Amino acid sequence: MNPPRPPSDSADDLVSQDPLHVNHRILIVDDNTTIHEDFRKILSPTDFGETDLNMVESAVFGDAQASKSMPDFELAFAAQGDGAVKLVEMGIQQGRPFALALVDVRMPPGMDGIATIKSLWRIQPDLQVAICTAYADYSWDDMVDHLGLSHRLMILKKPFDPIEVMQIANALTSKWAFERESALRQLGLQTKLWDSTKRAEDVYARLRQEHDDRVRLEQDIRKMQKMDALGGLAAGIAHDFNNVLTVIQGHLSMNLMTGDQPPGISDSMGEVLLAARRAADLTKQLLNFTSRDYKAARPMVLADEIESEVELLQRTLGSQVELEVTHAQDLPEVMADPGSLGQIVVNLAVNARDAMPKGGKLSISSRHVHLADEEAARDVHADARIGHFALLSVSDNGTGMPPEVVKQIFDPFFTTKEPGRGTGMGLAMVRGLARHMGGWVTVNSVVGVGTDFHIYLPIAGDGLETGTPPLFNHDFDGLLHDVSPCTLLIVDDDASVRHVMNYVLENQGHTVLAAKDAHEAWQMWRAHRHGISLVISDINLPGDASGFDLGRAILGDDATLPIIFTSGYCPDILGQTTSLQLGINYLPKPFDVLDLLNAVGQALTTGISRGLPVPKKQTAKLELPPQKV
Structure with missing residues (x-):
């Protein structure tokens, strides 16, 4: 267990700031008041006249000058053991403990000296004790049996000599101060050791935490890289797969709409169409794994x-x-x-x-x-x-x-x-x-x-919005628009998708211009801009210009021209959600014939542009300026 931290980190400071290292407080415990006065004359002669003082000084030192170097002891007296215990407790509470107790062995009718010393040491273990005895009641062996061997216990044999009393008082109070100083120095050293250990533990804990944080961060980075790679892979697969499904669904839908197939063939084509739609659902689940095309809670x-x-x-x-x-x-x-x-x-x-x-x-x-x-x-x-x-x-x-x-x-x-x-x-x-x-x-x-x-x-309503609508509303009502044939520009890098869209729209009487990328589409737009009524463009086009870039360039010439975007990706993969409206200016692949015809019919009937989404990370790269009228 680490020791408590003292007021200062320096052991020398602990000793110098401790007022107890000059402690000369002595407790006299004796039931005879005459003994009290004898100890007072020996240990505190300033309380008496010069005659008594000179007598003591001559007896102890041989001349009157020697007394000037004697410490002035502070004495307290108790007639019984109970009183001594109270005085020691009071001294501890006041922060002024006794350094030495001179205890008589026999103090009837209360506790004797042995019991008193036991009580005093329970309160103040570092108290130096001189027991005054004539060996009448306890022998040395008896005292050891009761009190144990202790370096804080001495015998003052009665009748005592003043010089012996003075020597014991000087020696034991100095010994108390020395032990106190040693204890404080040891405490200071322990505190320094504790501080060093604590600093080392703190450094180790910080290094360990930094290491754990770094390991977790590296793991998170690897997982993010893995998820990003999987997301890109899933999105790429979904895009190509959706193009394939668009072709399949388009041809099947057109053939089923003609209604001239034999019943068996028609049923078979219907089953294939259902399978294609299930495949589209699986593609959507693949995109769901990339955490990009979830429905709102x-x-x-x-x-x-x-x-x-x-x-x-x-x-x-x-x-x-x-x-x-x-x-x-x-x-x-x-x-x-x-x-x-x-x-x-x-x-x-x-x-x-x-x-x-x-x-x-x-x-x-x-x-x-x-x-x-x-x-x-x-x-x-x-x-x-x-x-x-x-x-x-x-x-x-x-x-x-x-x-x-x-x-x-x-x-x-x-x-x-x-x-x-x-x-x-x-x-x-x-x-x-x-x-x-x-x-x-x-x-x-x-x-x-x-x-x-x-x-x-x-839980619903627990700090969350509960009325968030889904991104798109796929409530198509079929082909409800009666539109006249016109010229449409289709832009898609997949020839099969261009072919099926051309097939569907030409069957409706429209004239279709087809381009494989933004630059080819731009050239067609410049050549036929007054005759084109609608542009249908895939968002993800090859080369340095996207469908969004193409749309911005075309709208620079004609801000009212309707444009429908298609994509096999999810809109939020492309950085667009709020400006794309399903069935109005956006068709997610794979789409069927009714989806395409309904969107085209609505765009041509409305006759105005629904606006163009501005991608967060894409910049128009078409350098050809809009053709001037």
């Missing part, structure tokens, strides 16, 4: 959404797994996206089933929790924060996971399953979905016991 009843998934879960889990679902009463609405919540529950249920190959029990429960302060939040999770939350728990009694596996389960592509049975993306998506909805995920697992996943979702 909205208030919902958690129990109702979980119950809607029960039938699917029971089919997924099979007959060997028992499913138990319980919900707390009066749980407030939570902020969540039903689709995202369903993905979370299904992913966790599938993992639980795989962890119970011989069957078991899966429990899903919900309850309300309140994190009242920062400390409570930190104890839950690094992402946790103060507030009210719904806690959705998904627990199994399967094989469980060791700690080293638990640390990695949310990493993309990490899986403990054999090849072909898992991609390692499920739990990464669970964490991403939970974070998007304003919550977080924790996990507890014990090998051979089971695993508990806890998803925290914010």
Whole structure:
């Protein structure tokens, strides 16, 4: 245990500032008042006349001059042990302890000297003691048996000699001061050692914290780089895949709209179209993994959404797994996206089933929790924060996971399953979905016991906006616009997409100009600007100019020209959300024939530009000036 810190770091300062190192206070304990006066004459001669003083000085030093170097002792007297105890206690309380006690052995009717010394040492262990005895009551061995061997105990044999009394008083008060000074110096050295140790511990703790912070930062950077790389990969795959699906859906839709296929072929084409749309949904899930195309959370009843998934879960889990679902009463609405919540529950249920190959029990429960302060939040999770939350728990009694596996389960592509049975993306998506909805995920697992996943979702109205509308509204009402044929400019780097759009629009009587990049489109615009009624451009074009750059250049010539943008990416990947309106000036790929015709019809009917989004990180790179009229 570290010693308490004294007022100063210097041992010398401790000694010099301590008023007790010159302590000459002596306590006389004797029931005989005559003895008191004898000690007073010897130890404090200034209280008497010159005759008595000279007598004492001559007896002790041989001449009168020697007395001038004698210390002037401060005496206090007690007739019984109880009184001595009170005086010592008072001295300690006042900060003026006694250095020496001269104690008589026999003091009837109270405590004798031995009992008195024991009591005094319990109060002040460093008190020097001279016991006055004629060995009538206690022998030296008896005293040792009662008091133990102590360097603070001396014998003053009765009848005592004044010189002996003076020597004992000088020696023991000096000894008390020396011990006090040594103790203070030792305390000073201990304090210096304590300070040095504490500084070393602080330095070590700071270095350890810096090291841990650096390790965590490096891990976070690696994860961010991995996620960015995966996000770019997913976005690129989605873009190309959506182009393919746009072609498939466009041709299928056009052929189905003609209505002249045989029934069997028509049904088959319809199934292929449905498959293409499911593939589009899978692409959207791939983009969801990049945390960029989530639907906005909205208030919902958690129990109702979980119950809607029960039938699917029971089919997924099979007959060997028992499913138990319980919900707390009066749980407030939570902020969540039903689709995202369903993905979370299904992913966790599938993992639980795989962890119970011989069957078991899966429990899903919900309850309300309140994190009242920062400390409570930190104890839950690094992402946790103060507030009210719904806690959705998904627990199994399967094989469980060791700690080293638990640390990695949310990493993309990490899986403990054999090849072909898992991609390692499920739990990464669970964490991403939970974070998007304003919550977080924790996990507890014990090998051979089971695993508990806890998803925290914010309560609706707990400091969150509950009326956030989704980014887009996909409520198309079909082809409701009757428009006259006109000239359209289509810009897309994918020849198949240009072909299917040309095929669909020419079937509606329109004249279509097609370009593969912004520069080719700009040349067509300059040549046919008075005849073009609408521009449909992909946002992501090859070369040094994007669809946005092309749009800005065209609107520099004609600010009223309607422009429709398309993209296989999510709008927020491109840095645009607020200016793009689904079905008006934006068509996400893949789109079908009705989506395209409805957007074209509305743009031509309205006849005005809906405005052009200004990207955060893109700059127009078309250097050709707008053609002057």
